[in-house]
Amino acid sequence: MSVLPTALLPTLIRRERASLAATLLAPPVALAVATILNLGLYILMGRDPVAVVHAMLLEPFLSWASFSEVLLKTGPLLLIAQGLAIGFRAKVFNIGAEGQFILGAIFASAIPVWFPQATGQWIWPVMLLLGAIGGALWASITAFWRVRLNANEILVSLMLSLVAAQLLNYLLLGPWKDPNGFNFPQSVMFQYDAMVPMLISGTRVNVSLLLTLALSMAAWVFMQKSFIGYKLQVGGLAPRAAGYAGFNEGWAIWLSLLIGGFAAGLAGAAEVAGPLGQLQRSISTGYGYAAIIVAYLGGLHPIGIVFSALFMSVIYIGGDNAMVSANLPIAAVRVFQGSLLLAYLIAATFVRYRLEWRRTAYGSRP
Amino acid sequence: MNAIEFILSGMLAAATPFLLAALGELVVERAGVLNLGVEGLMAFGAVLAFIIVYHGGGHLLGFLVAGLGGAVLSLIFAFVALGFRANQVATGLAIGILGQGLSALFGKSYESLTVKGVPKFAFPWLSEIPVVGGLFIQDVVAWLSLAVTLAIWATFAYTKVGLVVRAVGENPKAAHAIGYSVILVRILAIAFGGAMAGFAGAYASVIYTPLWADGMIAGRGWIAIALVVFGTWLTGRIFLGACLFGAVSLTGLAAQATGLDVPSPLLSSLPYLVTIIVLGIISADRRLLKLNGVASLGEPFER
Numbered sequence A: 001m002s003v004l005p006t007a008l009l010p011t012l013i014r015r016e017r018a019s020l021a022a023t024l025l026a027p028p029v030a031l032a033v034a035t036i037l038n039l040g041l042y043i044l045m046g047r048d049p050v051a052v053v054h055a056m057l058l059e060p061f062l063s064w065a066s067f068s069e070v071l072l073k074t075g076p077l078l079l080i081a082q083g084l085a086i087g088f089r090a091k092v093f094n095i096g097a098e099g100q101f102i103l104g105a106i107f108a109s110a111i112p113v114w115f116p117q118a119t120g121q122w123i124w125p126v127m128l129l130l131g132a133i134g135g136a137l138w139a140s141i142t143a144f145w146r147v148r149l150n151a152n153e154i155l156v157s158l159m160l161s162l163v164a165a166q167l168l169n170y171l172l173l174g175p176w177k178d179p180n181g182f183n184f185p186q187s188v189m190f191q192y193d194a195m196v197p198m199l200i201s202g203t204r205v206n207v208s209l210l211l212t213l214a215l216s217m218a219a220w221v222f223m224q225k226s227f228i229g230y231k232l233q234v235g236g237l238a239p240r241a242a243g244y245a246g247f248n249e250g251w252a253i254w255l256s257l258l259i260g261g262f263a264a265g266l267a268g269a270a271e272v273a274g275p276l277g278q279l280q281r282s283i284s285t286g287y288g289y290a291a292i293i294v295a296y297l298g299g300l301h302p303i304g305i306v307f308s309a310l311f312m313s314v315i316y317i318g319g320d321n322a323m324v325s326a327n328l329p330i331a332a333v334r335v336f337q338g339s340l341l342l343a344y345l346i347a348a349t350f351v352r353y354r355l356e357w358r359r360t361a362y363g364s365r366p
Numbered sequence B: 001m002n003a004i005e006f007i008l009s010g011m012l013a014a015a016t017p018f019l020l021a022a023l024g025e026l027v028v029e030r031a032g033v034l035n036l037g038v039e040g041l042m043a044f045g046a047v048l049a050f051i052i053v054y055h056g057g058g059h060l061l062g063f064l065v066a067g068l069g070g071a072v073l074s075l076i077f078a079f080v081a082l083g084f085r086a087n088q089v090a091t092g093l094a095i096g097i098l099g100q101g102l103s104a105l106f107g108k109s110y111e112s113l114t115v116k117g118v119p120k121f122a123f124p125w126l127s128e129i130p131v132v133g134g135l136f137i138q139d140v141v142a143w144l145s146l147a148v149t150l151a152i153w154a155t156f157a158y159t160k161v162g163l164v165v166r167a168v169g170e171n172p173k174a175a176h177a178i179g180y181s182v183i184l185v186r187i188l189a190i191a192f193g194g195a196m197a198g199f200a201g202a203y204a205s206v207i208y209t210p211l212w213a214d215g216m217i218a219g220r221g222w223i224a225i226a227l228v229v230f231g232t233w234l235t236g237r238i239f240l241g242a243c244l245f246g247a248v249s250l251t252g253l254a255a256q257a258t259g260l261d262v263p264s265p266l267l268s269s270l271p272y273l274v275t276i277i278v279l280g281i282i283s284a285d286r287r288l289l290k291l292n293g294v295a296s297l298g299e300p301f302e303r
Helices: A020-045 A048-064 A065-090 A097-114 A125-149 A153-173 A206-226 A227-237 A239-244 A248-274 A287-297 A304-323 A331-352 B003-032 B038-054 B060-085 B087-104 B132-136 B142-156 B161-172 B172-176 B182-208 B219-229 B235-257 B264-268 B270-284 B285-293
Strands: A009-014 A354-355 B121-123 B138-139
Touching: A009 A125, A009 B142, A048 A065, A048 A304, A065 A227, A065 A248, A065 A304, A065 B087, A065 B285, A097 A125, A097 A153, A097 A248, A097 A287, A097 B003, A125 A153, A125 A248, A125 B270, A153 A248, A153 B219, A153 B264, A153 B270, A206 A227, A206 A248, A206 A304, A206 B219, A227 A239, A227 A248, A227 B060, A227 B161, A239 A248, A239 B285, A248 A287, A248 A331, A287 A304, A304 B038, A331 A354, A331 B060, A331 B285, A354 B172, A354 B285, B003 B138, B003 B161, B003 B235, B038 B060, B038 B182, B038 B219, B060 B087, B060 B182, B087 B264, B087 B270, B132 B138, B138 B142, B142 B161, B142 B182, B161 B172, B161 B182, B172 B182, B182 B219, B219 B235, B219 B270, B219 B285, B235 B264, B235 B270, B264 B270, B270 B285
Parallel strands: none
Antiparallel strands: A009 A354, B121 B138
C-alpha cells in the first residue's frame, strides 16, 4: 500500500523556526492565487475578466464615495475578526460570531424600539455597550457548554447562530415589527440620538470606526504585551505546558469567548446604530463568517487583521459593483472568500514547513 | 391522520439527509479527520442533483453527479488538510463556505423551481398496520440508506477495512509502522464522506423537498456533524439520533397542523435547540466520549 506515486512528490520538512518571510508572503500569494482561480471561473461563466477585475478590485478605490463604503464595511469585519483571533490563538474555535453579532444588534435596538421618544447624547453609547453585553452573553452560553458540559464549542456556537437568526425573525415578524412599516420585517427607524455620530461628512462612515481602530490597538497590546494574552497563547500552542504552569484552561475558554462575543456584539450594535438605523432581517451579510477568514488571512495578528479586514471589505464592495457592471452573481463573493481561505491555508503551511524532494530527505520511507 | 402517525410516516424521510451525511462524517472521523465542511458539501450536492433532475437527467444520474461533486470538493479538503497539514477546522470551514458559494452560484437561475419527487414503496402487510404502518411506506433512497447504515455498521464490526480505518484514526503511527498508508486511508475516507454528503444534499433537494432555494440545507450539515458526537461514533446510535432529528424537524409541522399557535421561528429553531441541549447532555459524560472517541481526531499525521 505504501508503493504509491507519492514517492515522486516532495515531502514537508518541519523548519527549525517559523519563517518570517513566509509569514509575510502568505497573504499576498494567497490573494494572487485565489484571484487567478476565480478569474478562471468567471471566464468559464462567460464574464469579461477585465470588467470583473476592474469592478471588484479597482473601482472601490477610484472614488471617495466608494472608498468610504469600503471603510464603512471594514468596521464590523475588523472588530469581529480581532475578537475571534484572540480565541483562535488560544485554540478556542468560536465560529458563532454571526449569532453574537445579531444579539448585539438586538440588544442595542431595545432602547430605540422601547423608548422611541427618548432623547440625549447618552443613547448611542449605551446602545453600543448593551450590544457588546448582548454579544458576550450569547457567547457565554457556548462558554458554559464548553467548560461545564465539555461540549464542542464549534458546534454549539454555530447552532446558536442559527437560533439567533430565528430569534431576529421572531422579533421582526412579531413584537418589534414597525406598525407603520407596511408589514415589512423591520423595526421602527431609530431616532436621531440613537445613531452613532458621523465621522466624515458626506459619507456614512461614523465614529465607530475610530472605536474599532482603538480596540484593534488594544488587541495588539493585549496579545503581544500583556501576561494574560501570553497565557492565552501558551494555552493554544502548548496546552500541556500551560497546564503545568498553572494556567487554567476553563478560564481561557471563558475569556476567549467573552472577548469574541463582546467584539461581535459591539459590531452588531454599531451596524444598527450606524448605516442601517433600524433592526432589519439583513443586518448581517455574513460578517460573522467572513470575519473568520479575515482573522486567518491576517495571520491571527492584530496588525495583519487590519489589512485583511480592509481587503475583505474591498471584496464585498467590489462584489456589489461587479454584480451591477459585470453581471456577476453576488454568490461569487462567497466562492472567492472560500477559495481565498484555502489558498491562504496552503501558503501558511510554509511558515512552519519547507518542501524537500524525497532523494535528499532524511528518514525516507523504506 | 393524527400527529403521531404523521411523524412516524415522515420520520425516516426527514432523517435520511441527516443520516447519510452523518454516516459519511462518521467514516471520516473514524479515520482521524475532522471535516467541518459538510454543510457546504451537502449544498453543492443538492444543487448539482437539482440541475440534473430539472433538465431531465433523472434521479439516478442526479444522485451520482451529486456524490461525485461532493467527493471532488472533499478531495480539495484532503489536498489542503492532509497534503499541507493545514488546520482541519479552518480548512473545513473554508470548504463549507466554498461549497455554499458554489451552490448559490450554480443555483442562481433555478431559485424556487421545483422537480418531481420519486414514488414510495410500501412493504406489504406491514404498511397496513394501524398507526405505525406509515413507517413502512418509504421511497427507494430512504430504504437504501437503511441498507447503507447496516453495511457501515458491519464494515466497522466485522471487516478488515473497518479495522484499518479505525487503526488509522486511533493510532496513525502504529498503523503506519505496520505498513498502512495513513494518508491514503484518510483520503479515501474523506472522499467517501464527501460523496455521502453529496447524496444527502441530493436527497434534500430532489426527493425530500423537491425544490431549489439558496440556503435550503439550513444547518442540516452541522447537525449531521453533531450527530456523530451524539452517537458517540457508533453507527447504531447515529441512526437513532438521525431518526430523532427527523422526528424533531416534523414536530413543527405537526404542531402547526394541529392548530397550535406557536411562532414559526421558534419551530424552525427547534432542531438547533435540541442539538445544543443533547450535545450538552452527551458531552457532559466525559467517560463516554473518551471511551468511544477517536484518539487522533483533527491532528495532522507526521511521521
